Amino acid sequence: MKFPPIDKQLALIERGVAEIVPEDALVEKLRRAEKTGEPLIVKLGCDPSRPDLHLGHSVVLRKLRQFQDIGHQAVLIVGDFTGMIGDPSGRSRERPALTVEETRENGRSYFEQASRILDPERTRIVYNSEWLENLSFSDVIQLAGKYTVARMLERDDFEKRYKSGEPIGIHEFLYPLAQAQDSVAIRADIELGGTDQKFNLLVGRAVQQSERIEPQVCIMMPILPGTDGVEKMSKSLDNYIGISEPPEEMYGKTLSIPDDLIYRWFELATNVPTEELLAIKAAAKKEPRNTKHRLAWTIASMYHGDDAADQARSHFEKIIIKGGIPENMESVRFAADEEPRMGILDLMTRAGLTSSNGEARRLIAQHAVSMDGKKISDVRMEVNVHTGPSFVLKAGKRRFVRILREEEGGS
RNA sequence: GGGCAGGUUGCCGAGUGGUCAAAGGCGGCAGACUGUAAAUCUGCUCCCUCAGGGUUCGGAGGUUCGAAUCCUCCCCUGCCCA
Numbered sequence: 470m471k472f473p474p475i476d477k478q479l480a481l482i483e484r485g486v487a488e489i490v491p492e493d494a495l496v497e498k499l500r501r502a503e504k505t506g507e508p509l510i511v512k513l514g515c516d517p518s519r520p521d522l523h524l525g526h527s528v529v530l531r532k533l534r535q536f537q538d539i540g541h542q543a544v545l546i547v548g549d550f551t552g553m554i555g556d557p558s559g560r561s562r563e564r565p566a567l568t569v570e571e572t573r574e575n576g577r578s579y580f581e582q583a584s585r586i587l588d589p590e591r592t593r594i595v596y597n598s599e600w601l602e603n604l605s606f607s608d609v610i611q612l613a614g615k616y617t618v619a620r621m622l623e624r625d626d627f628e629k630r631y632k633s634g635e636p637i638g639i640h641e642f643l644y645p646l647a648q649a650q651d652s653v654a655i656r657a658d659i660e661l662g663g664t665d666q667k668f669n670l671l672v673g674r675a676v677q678q679s680e681r682i683e684p685q686v687c688i689m690m691p692i693l694p695g696t697d698g699v700e701k702m703s704k705s706l707d708n709y710i711g712i713s714e715p716p717e718e719m720y721g722k723t724l725s726i727p728d729d730l731i732y733r734w735f736e737l738a739t740n741v742p743t744e745e746l747l748a749i750k751a752a753a754k755k756e757p758r759n760t761k762h763r764l765a766w767t768i769a770s771m772y773h774g775d776d777a778a779d780q781a782r783s784h785f786e787k788i789i790i791k792g793g794i795p796e797n798m799e800s801v802r803f804a805a806d807e808e809p810r811m812g813i814l815d816l817m818t819r820a821g822l823t824s825s826n827g828e829a830r831r832l833i834a835q836h837a838v839s840m841d842g843k844k845i846s847d848v849r850m851e852v853n854v855h856t857g858p859s860f861v862l863k864a865g866k867r868r869f870v871r872i873l874r875e876e877e878g879g880s
Numbered sequence: 881g882g883g884c885a886g887g888u889u890g891c892c893g894a895g896u897g898g899u900c901a902a903a904g905g906c907g908g909c910a911g912a913c914u915g916u917a918a919a920u921c922u923g924c925u926c927c928c929u930c931a932g933g934g935u936u937c938g939g940a941g942g943u944u945c946g947a948a949u950c951c952u953c954c955c956c957u958g959c960c961c962a
Contacts, residue, residue, distance in 0.1 A: 634958045635958080636958075696918095726917095789916070825928090826927085828924095830930095831910080836911070
């Protein structure tokens with residue numbers, strides 16, 4: 470295997486990273502690879518209980534991709550073992566116990582999404598149940614003996630919870646060790662993660678060392694702030710942009726980020742060449758509107774291509790700025806044996822526009838509902854759902870549904 | 881094992897017999913405004929077609945005309961002691 474010159478490799482590897490521990494070990498590993506022709510093993514762990522990838526995940530995945538591009542071996546570890554255990558205390562909905570089938574399914578879905586970023590041909594994908602499942606209880610005790618309670622409690626999250634009297638399950642101490650065991654099992658040279666993973670990555674080093682394996686280099690990527698501009702991007706906070714979301718969503722959500730995030734997002738979530746970043750920083754200050762549109766376009770095009778990004782842009786202008794109606798939307802047709810006259814509240818809820826009649830009522834009271842562009846003000850209005858032309862119901866700015874009636878069947 | 885303090889609507893958190901579908905904050909939704917799905921301001925935020933009704937306050941029973949609030953048992957969490 471031939472690799473690019475080491476300084477070239479370093480330049481690429483170091484782009485955008487928050488921290489490399491320890492830095493000199495990275496150089497040594499690169500030298501060794503060059504000498505032996507053996508690619509470095511670069512590890513990234515993923516949590517199969519949440520298989521929906523978003524731009525936050527893309528930061529570290531793109532780093533993994535860069536390693537692939539210079540010829541190293543990417544290993545994606547699906548944490549199916551811990552996924553199958555779940556959280557025995559049952560208190561955390563973040564970690565529901567999954568069945569084998571679910572973890573496989575989620576692992577597949579994760580990989581499929583990650584393939585939008587990684588080179589799937591050159592990605593090794595492994596499930597950690599492969600080795601963790603076969604550890605005996607005495608193996609586990611031995612592993613647990615490699616770390617101390619005091620050091621465990623150094624982890625920020627544990628320390629905080631411990632001090633504020635929140636529960637910490639013993640098994641939670643075992644998770645970082647399990648993750649470290651993964652590094653031992655695949656003999657990772659490098660492990661990637663967000664800065665929030667620093668503790669876990671370092672445990673990996675410690676455990677490898679006590680197994681007399683050359684310890685991995687930990688590369689931490691910055692955490693991408695979510696669309697709210699405050700918290701880290703995460704699904705549970707609903708401030709995320711999913712990798713497989715439609716381009717219009719990506720575009721609109723990107724535009725909603727605070728202006729001072731524009732540069733950071735360009736840096737962490739896009740492929741714009743490093744040289745351009747400085748100019749972008751200046752542009753973001755000077756003309757935030759245009760720069761943010763460019764960001765939104767860039768992100769949409771990374772995942773959907775240029776044409777889709779163009780369309781997303783015009784869609785946004787039409788719907789949000791001009792208050793128009795989109796071309797594609799959900800459509801609903803009520804069964805022929807259905808009672809033809811239906812109250813507007815029922816209609817909205819059954820068409821999936823609102824989650825309850827109460828919500829529908831409130832929206833109408835707030836003048837937020839219209840039918841083919843005409844505001845609805847009477848909550849007792851009735852509609853014949855079978856006869857007459859199809860029409861569009863709109864709730865708020867961006868919720869639409871087309872109700873199909875007898876005419877123009879498929880439109 | 882013992883003692884103490886707790887478990888309230890998506891989250892945090894007030895409420896200790898009726899005036900409680902339950903203060904306040906956060907989040908969410910809508911309207912106005914805006915380059916924006918940002919910021920700001922205003923309204924809404926359990927379910928049921930209004931009046932009114934129905935289901936909620938860890939779980940199961942019970943007391944009472946009436947219980948988130950009192951009693952019993954159980955489950956869960958934290959702290960202290962062993």
